[in-house]
Amino acid sequence: xxxxxxxxxxxxxxxxxxxxxxxxxxxxxxxxxxxxxxxxxxxxxxxxxxxxxxxxxxxxxxxxxxxxxxxxxxxxxxxxxxxxxxxxxxxxxxxxxxxxxxxxxxxxxxxxxxxxxxxxxxxxxxxxxxxxxxxxxxxxxxxxxxxxxxxxxxxxxxxxxxxxxxxxxxxxxxxxxxxxxxxxxxxxxxxxxxxxxxxxxxxxxxxxxxxxxxxxxxxxxxxxxxxxxxxxxxxxxxxxxxxxxxxxxxxxxxxxxxxxx
Numbered sequence: 001x002x003x004x005x006x007x008x009x010x011x012x013x014x015x016x017x018x019x020x021x022x023x024x025x026x027x028x029x030x031x032x033x034x035x036x037x038x039x040x041x042x043x044x045x046x047x048x049x050x051x052x053x054x055x056x057x058x059x060x061x062x063x064x065x066x067x068x069x070x071x072x073x074x075x076x077x078x079x080x081x082x083x084x085x086x087x088x089x090x091x092x093x094x095x096x097x098x099x100x101x102x103x104x105x106x107x108x109x110x111x112x113x114x115x116x117x118x119x120x121x122x123x124x125x126x127x128x129x130x131x132x133x134x135x136x137x138x139x140x141x142x143x144x145x146x147x148x149x150x151x152x153x154x155x156x157x158x159x160x161x162x163x164x165x166x167x168x169x170x171x172x173x174x175x176x177x178x179x180x181x182x183x184x185x186x187x188x189x190x191x192x193x194x195x196x197x198x199x200x201x202x203x204x205x206x207x208x209x210x211x212x213x214x215x216x217x218x219x220x221x222x223x224x225x226x227x228x229x230x231x232x233x234x235x236x237x238x239x240x241x242x243x244x245x246x247x248x249x250x251x252x253x254x255x256x257x258x259x260x261x
Contacts, residue, residue: 026253030246034239041235045228057220057229063236069212070203070240073131077138077199082192085143089150089188090176101151108147111140116202120209129209141202142195149191153184185255193248200241214240 045058056062085108092101111119120137127133157180165175181188204215214237221230 027246027250030242034242034246037235038239041232045232048228050228053224054226054228057217057226058232063217063232066212066214066216066233067236067240069206070200070214070237073134073138073203073206073211073213074196074199074240074244076135077142077203078192078196080135080139081142081146081195081199084139085146085191085195086150086188089147090154090181092147092151093154093180105144105148105151108144112142112144112198116141117205117208120202120205124209129211131206131211133209134203134206134211138199138202142198145191145194145198146188147191149187149194150184153187153191154180156187157183186252189248189252189255193245193252196244196248197241200237200244204237 050058088104091097092104116137119140120134123133123137127136161179161183162175165179166172170178203213204218206213207215207219214233217229217233218237221227221233
């Protein structure tokens with residue numbers, strides 16, 4: 001075996017484990033912190049003398065249902081935002097559509113510039129209360145980071161690389177899929193992570209229009225002046241936001257092209 005072949009074989013064997021070690025090193029801290037926080041809250045609640053209202057509000061079934069509703073809202077919002085803003089951002093970077101980018105960004109900015117509770121109330125007046133109205137509000141509120149980052153990420157790709165791809169006979173679609181999008185992935189996923197955290201925070205308002213979520217715990221704790229219910233709702237919401245942001249960071253590192261590590 002030649003030395004060059006041996007070096008390539010060693011790189012093939014050693015690179016993946018080293019990458020996984022790097023991922024573990026960068027992302028192992030957050031799960032440990034969140035686990036400690038959740039354990040601390042659990043021990044605090046389990047050693048506190050709860051009254052009937054607190055016991056009913058903090059039943060395991062109710063907590064799991066509230067978390068499930070919150071996660072469902074957040075995941076569906078993210079899927080729709082990525083489909084709408086990601087696809088729209090790609091179209092707005094094509095030469096024939098670039099003139100529309102400022103208008104589209106300005107329109108998306110309206111949703112985020114409007115206070116979330118105000119947008120939710122306005123939509124509930126016209127569309128009624130419930131899950132679908134909350135979903136539309138969350139999409140409108142979260143679309144800007146993904147749209148803006150998609151446009152910025154693709155536009156910042158070195159034009160020489162794009163021209164090189166075209167020069168070797170690649171089609172526009174192949175250039176997009178094999179050059180522009182892979183190099184823009186870190187920037188695009190940064191926008192997705194921002195949208196995820198925004199969606200988790202705004203989804204707490206869903207309780208005001210009967211769409212469930214962890215906001216019901218927070219509102220109940222405030223109304224009834226029950227600190228344990230309020231803290232539980234707030235900690236679970238913050239934990240969910242940080243967990244999704246952590247997952248976004250892991251996925252971003254996994255999809256990052258090797259040359260950008």
